[in-house]
Amino acid sequence: MGVKGLEGFMERCCPEACVTVNLREMARQHVANIQQGCTATAATSSPTLVVDGMACLRHWYSCKDWLCGGQWREYMDVLKSWVEAFTVAGIRLVFFFDGVVEEQKRQTWVKRRRRVNGEISKIFRHVKAHGEQPGRDLFCLPSGLATFTCFALRSLGQVVFRSVQEADYEIANYALQHNSMGILGQDSDFIIYNSVPYLSVAKLRIDRLTTVLYDRQKLCRTIGLTVNQLPPLACLLGNDVVSEEQMQHIRSNAMAAYRINNPTPHSGAPQGQMVLAVSLLVSSLWGREEEDSGFIPPSLNLSAPRRELLKKGICSYLLPKQQSVQQLDISVLPSSPAFEKHVSPEILKACRERHVAAEDFMVYSVLCEGVIECSNTLEDEEDAELLPQALVYKPCRQHIYGLLLPHGHDCSSADLPAIREWFVYPGNPLREPDVVHPVSVSLPCGQPSLGLLWFGTGPEVSALRLTSFLSIFDCLEISQLFGAIEDSLLAALCLVSYIVLQVQTLSQEDVDAYLSQAVCLRLKSPQELQQIKLPFLCSRAVQLGSLYVRGLGHLLGANCASGCPLPSAALMPWHSFDGRLFHSKYLLAHSGAETTVLLDSNSSCLSLFLCLREKLTETCRERGRVLQSRPNRPEQSLKTTPGPRYRERHADQLPSDDENWRDRGKTTGGHGHGGQWRERGEARGGRSHYENREELWETEGHRAGGMRGGQHFHPHSYSYYHDGPQNTSHPPRQPRGRSYRHRGRCQLAPRWSQPPAPGT
Incomplete structure (x- = not known):
């Protein structure tokens, strides 16, 4: 986040250092400067x-x-238009995304996560009170946006x-x-680095390609x-490494000296005076030569830990x-000794290369760092029914970790190194990481080597990759559909099956x-998705939507660990999820809509x-999981009844108020269990609540495989599976095992016996 207030x-005290620039003209000037003093090869490259x-x-x-x-x-369309604006202007773009959270900035990361939890x-509270999305002042990015944006770009x-x-x-x-023309971002640290010009993305006008350049030379x-x-x-003012609190006494002394020497206050905010005061201190204590930058003046009277931190x-x-030369070479591949005896140098090298190229997810953090984190998710801390993601x-x-860290003959599972998880969820104070131990994946052929999964060839290896991937989610049965349905739908089925098995409160x-x-x-x-009308929002549906998107990230991590049996494109949310569409289907399903209407x-x-x-x-039946029909009228989650103007606007969309609906919408049982995981009384790394869960519902009948209203549908032909747009995000692939030969027809024996109802 850089230096606060810089x-x-x-903008207030030296506006001449904030220059509005046209990026097209800046690019032309950059090329002209290169042509004056560089080789012909460099001169022909795009800015x-x-x-x-x-x-x-x-x-x-x-x-x-x-x-x-x-x-x-819709987000994909925005990215396409954004990239195209620069491409048309002849500007080449190179994108960087955070790949790790450095331990020296962990507490800053934790502090921000706690703040977002409050938001x-x-x-x-707003959704439950008003049944609508709050204003932009409470805007929160959708889960997994950074991860999926890498793959989108x-x-x-x-x-x-x-x-x-x-x-x-x-x-x-970089x-x-x-010799790039500039850095486009929103972090005042880019003013501090002695690098290329820093350009503000907040001030960017994409239609005109103009923005503000913060000129460090003019600032100086x-x-x-x-x-x-x-x-x-920057460090004395406070940044992500050296907090404001740690250097507060130095700034106070600098401010006192500044006021003595400048009795007439500077015409600016207190923060402006602070910058000037600390600048005078830096000028008096630090030399103006580059080699003196790391020197810490004794007159600052800092303790040894504070001196090292500064x-x-x-x-x-x-x-x-x-x-x-005393500085650490940070380009060295980070690798924990605890992992070296489990993973070959070849694997570590490939892992790092794929991570840097943004070709994988999760694997590098596990193998090379031994730590993984997940930022905030839209989860209601007051909802005891749904487990945190x-x-x-x-x-x-745990199964992904077990696949990535297989143990040899001379090493037991207990010897496997544990992974430190920094996951944000209700009830976790983030004072320390959760210590999570790998669990071996149970496969018929035994634990496969990572080298075989990643570098092996042939149809047998392809089949092994798919088996490993599905086994991580305990839904190996759906491999029968591989090749018969689109990969994105196979991934969606895998994910929903896993969620149902893990979350006992999920209904039909x-x-x-x-x-x-x-x-x-x-x-x-x-455009059609944007036009979907939602009569109101349900907080539970909001959570289920975020839960699904977080699951796509886990699918992506499992896919990368398994050697990519599915193309990454099939696991992207724009192929299997849309928030408004899901919310509309949720409201329909819980209002008792017929299946034909739902589809x-x-x-x-x-x-x-x-x-x-x-x-x-x-899949659920074989594991003793019986899905119950439990319609839950979403409007009942509102703390206050929608007002007359709201009802007037949405009279044609609100469910009816008949007594049968009210009776059917009641939820029974199963709400008291949620306090267990929120208490977090369990030992770190020990058995958690979901490992001891009990079946919450025993009496209600279920509708497994049936249709609402007793209707049935018999598919005349499995060519239905390829009607409509197809997934063209990847080229045709070589056969990937036995089921691939049956591509185009489902492997399930149909259990629907009656012909389709009229009009379907």
């Missing part, structure tokens, strides 16, 4: 703009609906890197080494420093060519909402939906 100081992807997410996600889980197809609580032909250390550092270093002239003296200024903070701004997907992650209506939206999404354009009265969608639901029901 950009504001430049490059290095983009801080994390800083752009809030500007890219301009979709109106952000609460329901994400408008992913999420306000969001859910790669699919658009862009160069994308994921960092192996502090992303700001890698951005500044831009300097490659205003405050009387050299560029080499900016790092100690030195580390200053040196964190020095790029490789600016570092002294971190706990829902913990068994899945919830499953129908998940599957129907995945099936219907294929036939809808981004938009489309026969091909209906037959495909029934096939997927039958396979899911079969």
Whole structure:
């Protein structure tokens, strides 16, 4: 996040350092400068703009609906238009995304996560009180946006890197080494780095390609420093490494001295006076030569730990060519000794390369760092019915860890190194990481080697990859559908099956909402999705939407660990999820709508939906999981009844108020269990609540495989599975095992005996 208040100081106290620039003209000038003094090869290259992807997410996600889980197809259109604007102008883009959270910034990360948790609580209180999305002041990015944006940009032909250390550092270093025209982001640290010009994405006008350039040279002239003296200024003012609190006494002393020497206050905010005061201190204590930058003056009277912290903070701004020989070579591959005896150097090398190229997810953090984190998710801390996503997907992650860290003959499972998890969820104070141990994947052929999964060839290896992937989610049965349905639908079925097995409070209506939206999404354009009308929002549906999207991230991690049996494109949310569509299906399913209505009265969608639901029901039945029909009237979750103007606007969309609906909408049982995981009384790394869960419902009948209202549908032909748009995100592949030979027909024996009802 950089130095707090520095950009504001430049805008108020030295506006001449904030220059509005036209990026087209800036690019032309950059090329002209290269042609004057560089080789012909360099002169012909396109001007490059290095983009801080994390800083752009809030500007890219301009979709109106952000609460329901994400408008992913609309978001893809936004990214395409954004990239095209620069491409037309002849500007090449290179994107960087955070790949790790450095331990020296962990507490800053934790502090921000706690702050966002407070905002999420306000969001859910608003939804339950008003049944609508709150204003932009409580805006929260959809779950997994950064992860999936990396793959989205790669699919658009862009160069994308994921960092192996502090992303700001890698951005500044890459831009300097490659003589880029500028850095586009929103972090005042880019003013401190002695790198290329820093351009504001917040001030960017994409239609005109104009923005504001923060000129560090002009800033230095205003405050009387050299560029080499900016790092100690940043650290004394406070940044992500050296907090404001740790240098408070130094700033106070500097401010007192400034007021003595400047009795007439500077015409600016107190923060502006503070910047000037600390600048005077830095100018008096630090030399103006580059080699003096890491020097800590004894007159600061800092304790030994604070001296080391300040030195580390200053040196964190020095790029490789600016570092002294004493500095650590941060380009060395980080690797924990605990992992080296389990993973070969070849695996570690491939892991790092794929991570840097943004080709995988989760694997690098596990193998090379031994730590993994997950930011905030839209989860209601007051809802005791649904488990947090971190706990829902913990068994899945344990199997991923077990696949990545297989033990040899001379090593037991107890010897496997544990993974430290920093996952944000209600009830977790984030004082320390959860210690999670790997669990071996149970396969008929035994534990496969990672080298075979990643580098092996042949149909047998392809089949082994798919088996490993599905076994992580305990749904190996659905491999029968591999090749018979689109890969994105296979992934959706795998994910929903896993969620149902882990979350005992999930009902048949919830499953129908998940599957129907995945099936219907294929036939809808981004414009149609935007036009979906929601009479009100349900907080439970909001959580289920975020739970699904987080699950797609776990699918992606499992796929990468298994050697990619499925193309990454099939696991992207724009192929299997849309927030508004899911929310609409959820409201329909829980209002008792007929299945034909749920599937938009489309026969091909209906037959495909029934096939997927039958396979899911079969998977659950074999594990003793019986899905119950538990319609839950979403409007009853509102703390206050919608007002007359709200009802007037949505009279045609609100459910009826008949007594049968009220009786049917009541939820019975199963709500008292949620306090167990929130108490967090269990030992770190021990058995959690979901491992001891009991069946919550025993008396209600279920509708496994059936249709509402007693209707049935018989698919005349399995060609239904290929009606409508097909997934063209990847080229045809070679046969991948036995089931691939049956591509185009489902392997399930149909259990529907009656012909379709008229009109379906």
